[in-house]
Amino acid sequence: MNSQRFANIWDAIEDTPEEAENMKLRSILMTALKHHITHVKMSQAxxxxxxxxxxxxxxxxxxxxxxxxGLDALVNMAAAAGLHIEIARA
Incomplete structure (x- = not known):
């Protein structure tokens, strides 16, 4: 059996490295937005x-x-929430 290891779940399930990176970024942004909404105790409305x-x-x-x-929508939502987005070199 060939055992393959992946650094991230998205690397394992997406077809291309580009798709995996897009999903990683979307996941990070969604998590940050959810945390922000929960942390400041905002209602959904x-x-x-x-x-x-x-x-x-x-x-x-x-x-x-x-x-x-989509990634664009999440970036716009993060900016509206006052969240700062940075990209770091891997």
Whole structure:
């Protein structure tokens, strides 16, 4: 049996390194947004107003529905929340 190790789950399940990196970034942004909303004890309606989206979109975010969010949308939401995004060299 050939045992292959991956640094990240996305590397294991996505078809290309580019798709895996996109999913990693989306996951990181979704986690940061969810943490921010929870940490400041915002309701979904308050979060929706702050982020410029609907309450059902916030619900999708809080339930981890990663496939319904594009990277651009998550970056816009993070900026609206006042979160700072940095990219570091691997």
């Amino acid at each position: 308050e979060a929706a107003k702050l982020l410029g989206v609907t309450q059902p979109r916030v619900s999708d975010l809080m339930h981890g529905k990663i496939n319904v969010f």
